[in-house]
Amino acid sequence: MKRIFLDNASTTQVDTEVLNAMVPYFTRYYGNPSSIHAYGREAHEAVDAARGSVGKLLGAQDDEIIFTAGGTESDNLAIKGVAYLNKDKRTSPGPHIITSAIEHPGVLEACRHLEAQGFKVKYLPVDSQGLINLDDLRTSISKNTFLITIMFANNEIGTIEPIQDIGKIAQEHQVLFHTDAVQAVAKVPINVKKLHVDLLALSSHKIYGPKGTGALFIRNGVTLQPLIHGGGHEKGLRSSTYNVPGIVGLGKACQLAGRRMKKDTTHLKTLRDMLIKNILQLEESYLNGHPTQRLVNNAHFRFTGIEGESLLLGLDKKGIATSTGSACSSKKLKASHVLLAIGLDPVQAHGSIRLSVGRKNTKTEMSYVTEALPEVVAKLRTMSPLWNR
Numbered sequence: 573m574k575r576i577f578l579d580n581a582s583t584t585q586v587d588t589e590v591l592n593a594m595v596p597y598f599t600r601y602y603g604n605p606s607s608i609h610a611y612g613r614e615a616h617e618a619v620d621a622a623r624g625s626v627g628k629l630l631g632a633q634d635d636e637i638i639f640t641a642g643g644t645e646s647d648n649l650a651i652k653g654v655a656y657l658n659k660d661k662r663t664s665p666g667p668h669i670i671t672s673a674i675e676h677p678g679v680l681e682a683c684r685h686l687e688a689q690g691f692k693v694k695y696l697p698v699d700s701q702g703l704i705n706l707d708d709l710r711t712s713i714s715k716n717t718f719l720i721t722i723m724f725a726n727n728e729i730g731t732i733e734p735i736q737d738i739g740k741i742a743q744e745h746q747v748l749f750h751t752d753a754v755q756a757v758a759k760v761p762i763n764v765k766k767l768h769v770d771l772l773a774l775s776s777h778k779i780y781g782p783k784g785t786g787a788l789f790i791r792n793g794v795t796l797q798p799l800i801h802g803g804g805h806e807k808g809l810r811s812s813t814y815n816v817p818g819i820v821g822l823g824k825a826c827q828l829a830g831r832r833m834k835k836d837t838t839h840l841k842t843l844r845d846m847l848i849k850n851i852l853q854l855e856e857s858y859l860n861g862h863p864t865q866r867l868v869n870n871a872h873f874r875f876t877g878i879e880g881e882s883l884l885l886g887l888d889k890k891g892i893a894t895s896t897g898s899a900c901s902s903k904k905l906k907a908s909h910v911l912l913a914i915g916l917d918p919v920q921a922h923g924s925i926r927l928s929v930g931r932k933n934t935k936t937e938m939s940y941v942t943e944a945l946p947e948v949v950a951k952l953r954t955m956s957p958l959w960n961r
């Protein structure tokens with residue numbers, strides 16, 4: 573059976589160039605970068621080179637990048653790391669951290685953890701397309717606010733937030749601004765300086781790099797409290813022996829992303845738009861998220877009378893891998909907090925599905941999907957008590 577991977581927002585296939593760059597760091601250059609002998613120096617040079625590649629993709633300096641074990645860890649370090657240094661503001665009233673209702677659990681759960689410790693968190697609502705309101709943001713800032721954390725682009729519905737405007741507002745109010753850019757990196761050109769971003773989280777496995785590696789951009793001058801204490805790696809911010817192959821892979825993935833961004837985004841947009849145009853021809857089908865301010869690889873639909881999980885399984889039988897909810901919550905069968913936040917009711921939320929395209933997908937695959945999906949929807953509707961036409 574033909575198999576088509578349309579779940580690239582959840583993870584991506586490691587690029588062959590990335591894999592080839594990593595292999596020697598398992599086999600030949602296996603030294604510990606902290607060692608001062610030749611083995612150590614070789615590994616150290618590779619880590620430094622990777623740091624340069626990540627920095628270059630973001631418009632950051634090399635020494636503003638630290639390596640982590642993924643997007644979730646980067647988010648946690650950014651948010652808790654700043655918060656723990658601002659403990660003294662805890663007793664004052666008012667919201668201290670501002671975030672949005674549609675963040676990834678890596679941000680939301682870090683914020684909830686801080687709330688349990690006495691911090692105040694304001695969860696900004698979003699409109700029906702998933703955008704925060706900048707006036708809401710402005711009016712939510714108080715003298716006790718020390719951090720704004722708003723995602724660059726949403727992992728479920730693909731909506732891209734007005735990051736530069738948020739950055740300017742944060743800067744005007746002298747509040748630090750962290751953005752979870754896990755989904756945006758490699759799909760949207762990013763320059764942290766132009767965007768007025770202080771902290772930015774990214775993850776390797778979303779950009780054709782290996783799983784279990786990520787990075788955090790920390791603007792020079794921003795101080796954080798580490799979450800992992802130990803040997804003092806990464807300027808004391810993230811102790812633990814370097815995952816050299818993973819870091820090399822992330823560096824190569826960033827290099828490729830920079831080199832291929834124009835070509836990739838044109839390709840992804842063509843495929844995404846094929847899906848959107850064809851699938852929306854189905855009766856009572858709707859696009860979730862913003863029609864234009866959305867990630868080039870994201871198509872998120874809802875269908876009246878359909879249960880998303882059944883559609884996912886029906887497509888899976890035809891070899892097509894899709895997703896309902898985010899990768900972390902898709903097994904929980906709870907209505908997605910993102911879809912509820914854009915105003916869908918639980919039934920509509922459960923009738924939604926995400927198709928996310930990647931570099932390797934083809935137009936032929938999209939044609940197969942746009943034929944297969946209506947068949948599955950039609951079949952499910954004949955059995956659905958919610959569809960009695």
Ligand SMILES: Cc1ncc(COP(=O)(O)O)c(C=O)c1O
Nearest residue numbers: 642643644676678727754755775
């Ligand atoms: C927006 C967003 N933030 C954070 C993460 C977590 O990244 P990681 O899997 O590297 O921990 C994800 C992964 O799905 C994501 O989509």
